[in-house]
Amino acid sequence: MDGDDEQLLRGRVYGHGYDDPNPSPRAGQTYVELVGGPLDGLLLDVTGWTQNEIDTGVALPTELGQFPGGRALYDPRPGDPSRFNWSGDTP
16 A cells, blocks of 8 residues: 555545545544554444454455455553554455
8 A cells, every 4th residue: 555545545434435435534433543553544433343443453354464355353452542553365
């Protein structure tokens, strides 16, 4: 992914399509920022997640990772509940 692609992703919400007329965060929702890896800069909507679900981290489907059609793995950043750090990709 080049710099132009990365700029397109910043501030967008994971799961909102490129053709979504409003890919930005929505009022009343809770988001964490994805840091590093193929989804760097995207926001993940964690509204309604339990603390256990947040603590577990996520495996997000993506075509952008090392394994197209695989998943990018993100874990909560210790001491910063507003960010999830990339920990690798899986098929």
